[in-house]
Amino acid sequence: MLTLLTAAAVAAASPSPKQVLQDVFAAFNRHDAAAVASYYADDAVIISPDFCGEKIGPAFVRENYAGYFGAFPDAHDQVLSMIEQGDTVAVEFVFTGTAGGQKVRTPISSFVTVKNGKIVRDVTYFDVQPTPDCTSKAAEKAK
Template sequence: MKTMGFAAAMLIAGTSAAAGERSDAASVVRAMFDAFNRHDAAAMVAAYAPHAELLSPDFCAPRRGREDVRRTYQALFDEAPDIVDTVDEMVVQGDRVAVLFHSRGTAGGQPFDVPIAAFITVSDGLIVRDRSVFQPSPGACLP
């Protein structure tokens, strides 16, 4: 499946941060995953800053802004109506969150289970950068 990487969220892992910082960024990322699993494209858009950047190995170029966030996630929900993300691990360092998760579902009648690492940066309660890392499908490059 060519589009599995967007679901996710990114960040840079590292040492522990103050409890307030950890809670804030982690809460934003958890809310994003909750919205994803509800297939709530509007809530996904609301989780991202107007100038947010999405990066994924199956994108030909970075995606920027809320309209790209909307079309990215809506395409996933349309392509895989049963898609769900399960967070395996989350590491928070200040405004950065690293998430290891699995994206599972069915697309085109074929089941998939894609492990994804996401590196997410949060600023002022919104996601400003979301970089997914995973093995893309052969020939994948979505404009």
């Protein structure tokens, strides 16, 4: 019985999965890699097209985002939509930043699972080789 009460108390004290993601995006936009990493469980699985395989845990997250902030001093994520269902959040956002004088704009979608206030799975999708003229090609096809 005590175990059930403790589990219920932890669940009640934990922020919603959507709130966790809102906090993560706020930390990202402050360029606070340590704060972003603090939302990840020790055994969190992180999957992204720019990684060679699955990555695990907050130490990786902290190092990875510190690298982004170094490479893109004006890095910013703009959340377009966020949908919470159970312990999973689907989020659509746009990353913008400038590296070496080159402006970057990347639409991204992530599916994040949160348990007891910690991210346990973060799967992200984006085009790793965007085509600068894809809009004009789409317009040509429409003619």
